[in-house]
Amino acid sequence: MSAFEYRDGELFAEDVALRQVAEQHGTPCFVYSRHAIEQAWLAWDEPLKDCSRLVCFAVKANSNLGVLNLLARLGAGFDIVSGGELERVLAAGGDPGRVVFSGLGKTAAEMRRALEVGIYCFNVESSAELERLQQVAAELGVTAPVSLRVNPDVDAGTHPYISTGLKENKFGIDIADAAAVYRHAASMPNIDVKGVDCHIGSQLTEVSPFLDALDRLLVLVDDLAAEEICIQHLDLGGGLGVTYDDEQPPSPGEYLGQVRERLGDRQLSLVFEPGRSIVANAGVLLTRVNFLKPTAHKNFAIVDAAMNDLIRPALYSAWMGIDSVHPRDDRPSQVWDVVGPVCETGDFLGKDRELALAAGDLLVVRSAGAYGFVMSSNYNTRPRAAEVLVAGNQQHLVRRRETIAELFAGESLLPEA
Numbered sequence: 001m002s003a004f005e006y007r008d009g010e011l012f013a014e015d016v017a018l019r020q021v022a023e024q025h026g027t028p029c030f031v032y033s034r035h036a037i038e039q040a041w042l043a044w045d046e047p048l049k050d051c052s053r054l055v056c057f058a059v060k061a062n063s064n065l066g067v068l069n070l071l072a073r074l075g076a077g078f079d080i081v082s083g084g085e086l087e088r089v090l091a092a093g094g095d096p097g098r099v100v101f102s103g104l105g106k107t108a109a110e111m112r113r114a115l116e117v118g119i120y121c122f123n124v125e126s127s128a129e130l131e132r133l134q135q136v137a138a139e140l141g142v143t144a145p146v147s148l149r150v151n152p153d154v155d156a157g158t159h160p161y162i163s164t165g166l167k168e169n170k171f172g173i174d175i176a177d178a179a180a181v182y183r184h185a186a187s188m189p190n191i192d193v194k195g196v197d198c199h200i201g202s203q204l205t206e207v208s209p210f211l212d213a214l215d216r217l218l219v220l221v222d223d224l225a226a227e228e229i230c231i232q233h234l235d236l237g238g239g240l241g242v243t244y245d246d247e248q249p250p251s252p253g254e255y256l257g258q259v260r261e262r263l264g265d266r267q268l269s270l271v272f273e274p275g276r277s278i279v280a281n282a283g284v285l286l287t288r289v290n291f292l293k294p295t296a297h298k299n300f301a302i303v304d305a306a307m308n309d310l311i312r313p314a315l316y317s318a319w320m321g322i323d324s325v326h327p328r329d330d331r332p333s334q335v336w337d338v339v340g341p342v343c344e345t346g347d348f349l350g351k352d353r354e355l356a357l358a359a360g361d362l363l364v365v366r367s368a369g370a371y372g373f374v375m376s377s378n379y380n381t382r383p384r385a386a387e388v389l390v391a392g393n394q395q396h397l398v399r400r401r402e403t404i405a406e407l408f409a410g411e412s413l414l415p416e417a
């Protein structure tokens with residue numbers, strides 16, 4: 001069963017009509033399917049069942065507490081990139097012992113908190129970060145478990161804004177310098193060298209760049225072993241792509257099979273940090289057509305969701321599927337630009353889409369479960385959308401729509417002159 005299917009001429013999320021979600025919670029609204037998240041999680045976890053592994057959901061892809069709670073109950077670990085994400089994981093019932101901390105700008109306060117709660121590993125991205133972590137760990141009288149995030153200089157073949165493994169990218173430690181940094185790390189009293197890490201980019205639709213990166217990391221692992229620096233785990237990051245349109249990315253099972261083959265008889269635990277491939281196609285953005293505006297040059301469907309709700313089309317020219325919740329064949333279909341009300345020409349959700357529309361219709365933007373709500377903003381003083389998680393015939397409001405008053409909270413007028 002697919003999570004979002006038409007039944008009797010209207011679109012359902014599991015056993016709930018999306019029309020009903022819109023009536024109950026309004027639009028715009030993100031709707032997630034519990035079943036789809038569970039299935040996507042299993043697609044990662046099952047192929048690794050027989051080995052020492054940690055699958056850490058990349059919280060940046062979708063940090064809703066309900067979603068994190070569901071994944072925590074399934075036994076997921078979490079990949080975080082900020083103190084805020086750590087607190088979300090803890091609030092959602094995640095196990096800090098299954099958390100990896102990525103990101104190239106960790107503050108001393110973030111390091112301290114992560115050490116206090118006992119995370120699984122820090123993915124360290126520079127020598128300067130290593131020095132700071134040593135200092136913070138020494139102040140607390142503990143040792144910090146560390147992987148170095150290595151930049152293997154591999155082209156992920158994805159959008160330049162989400163490619164992270166080339167030497168001109170800001171991420172990771174140049175693979176040519178990695179052995180020296182490991183030697184230094186191994187000599188530090190409060191650093192415990194555990195693993196090696198890389199993440200070469202997001203929305204990869206081929207396995208080969210991952211395998212190129214892996215080959216380079218394995219050379220490093222073997223060189224370090226010869227120096228008696230023992231790497232216990234290999235973290236290959238996230239990055240596996242999904243189908244938005246006609247992409248045909250490998251399944252997690254195919255990808256993991258090829259990775260495991262490459263490892264030979266090395267005794268390495270495996271860590272992965274998938275984000276998009278677990279949640280993207282488990283979510284849609286539900287929106288209502290506010291006005292239709294046909295012009296001599298273009299037809300615009302002005303909907304109540306905008307770039308502040310879903311920025312991927314505006315930011316990466318990303319194509320995301322758009323469908324009617326209740327398609328009608330009694331109207332002619334026409335080609336529409338589906339746009340939001342924000343005062344930017346870049347505020348579109350989709351261009352040149354053939355749809356049979358009338359004002360008041362409900363639409364969904366597909367594949368919006370990853371990098372959707374998490375990248376939303378209050379631009380144009382628009383409240384953030386609600387988030388609903390559907391499970392069978394149940395709807396759970398996992399985040400209510402922001403109120404206008406909340407948008408002002410924390411601001412103040414100037415003192416009187």
Ligand SMILES: Cc1ncc(COP(=O)(O)O)c(C=O)c1O
Nearest residue numbers: 058102202238239273274275276
């Ligand atoms: C360090 C790190 N790990 C994991 C991810 C998750 O990537 P994806 O959502 O493509 O699986 C990202 C984002 O690209 C990342 O920067």
Ligand SMILES: N[C@@H](CCCC[NH3+])C(=O)O
Nearest residue numbers: 060162202203312370371
């Ligand atoms: N935000 C990006 C992915 C970023 C990956 C973060 N490392 C997207 O929507 O495709």
